[in-house]
Amino acid sequence: MRVKDVDLFQRVQSQDEDALEQLYDRYEKLLFSFSFKMTNNKFLAEEAVQDVFTKIWSKQRNFDEGKGKFSSWLLTVTRNTCIDLLRKKKDTPYELEERDSLNETEPTPEEELEWKERGEEVRMAVGELSQEQQEIIELFYFKGMSQSSIAEKQDIPLGTVKGRLRLSLKHLKGILKEKKERGVRDDV
């Protein structure tokens, strides 16, 4: 039987190297890909993944089961780590990676299947949003920009950023929900 993420997490916190490796294997690719999406730089993305697991290993981050899914929490830690790295590294001249130069990969372990399907859904749903809505989500979530930078970039009043973002995200969630429901019906 598959060991639960939370159990692995707890073992990692008590310095169990096998558990660390298992947890790492489970999430390496998702965290790396997400970090790469955030930083657009594979060196920074690797550093982010390194930081995330270091934080878990050295108990600088604690997961509370009462607060939701482990994977969501882990992705939040990853996102915050990327934002932090981007801020620290913003003045340094790293080469940006061309997305195409990175090899698309080979076999698909079971962990990736859900991600692939879900990712496809989310990307399609994002595609249905207006250009502006897509942009505000990108700037806010993936670029981690401040409210004022977003206002400047989108040329809108500061006070309207939150409302727009919320509307865009809700719209996205609505599309996803609809897709899911339709998907269920189609399966029947």
Place this chain on the structure above:
Amino acid sequence: MSKHDLLLDYFNGQLSEEERKAFEEHLTECADCREELRELEELTEDLPFSSEPVAPPEGMKERVLSNITGTAGASDAKDNPEPSDNTITLGKESQQPEPKRKKMSWYKPLMAAVLTLSLAGNGAALIYMSNNETTEPAPPQETPPEETPPEETPEETEQPTLDIVQQIHELQPSEGVDAQATATMIEQSENTNLVVQASDLPPLEGEETYQVWVLEDGTPFRAGTFVTNEQGVGAVSYLMEYEGEHQFDTLAITREPNAHSEVPQGDILLSAPL
């Protein structure tokens, strides 16, 4: 701006340490903000999955795991005011024990070995710049490099490795330059790794980098790129792999307009005969 308006910047870790604390305080009192934060988390939870799958770089697993179990510490995390990772984490985080030092059970990659030698185990993650090249602004210098000779590094005595330190060179500053650098050549298996550490270098601007070169009869070969931190300290580890046979006679550091110079464009700041 009222407190409620800080929510987005809180979520994105854009607040100063002080603002962040104040906002977390506010969260305990303001149900609206708590609810909005929860909603924001819920509304964004699908987004990470939209990332296109990208293959991790070769050797990443070994690097990451051995850094964690072997040499990495909690050292660089204390100073980042990070956004809370889980709604409101008001309780004190538990103390941060040093990761225990023990024999690494993972394959120990070249980089980890070099890290141990060059940065004396402060656990800083290196940024890999291109193939075999790494660069990073060195962390604030606590121990001058001279005080940590490689043969005293604990990691090295704990387990046999194939590393052989070949030569250590002190670079001489050119006239009018007030900086120091050392270069260490480490032989491992078939390869030679060049580790350069420098301090007191003038600050870089824009896209500028410091570039290490090895010269053979006046012909320069790139041998590592680095940038410096606020203290003017920088380091790079470079795997020396050049086509054909070479007899390098000089090692030099220049300041370049960007990380791509194929020949030196700046003056030589520091150099050493090889």
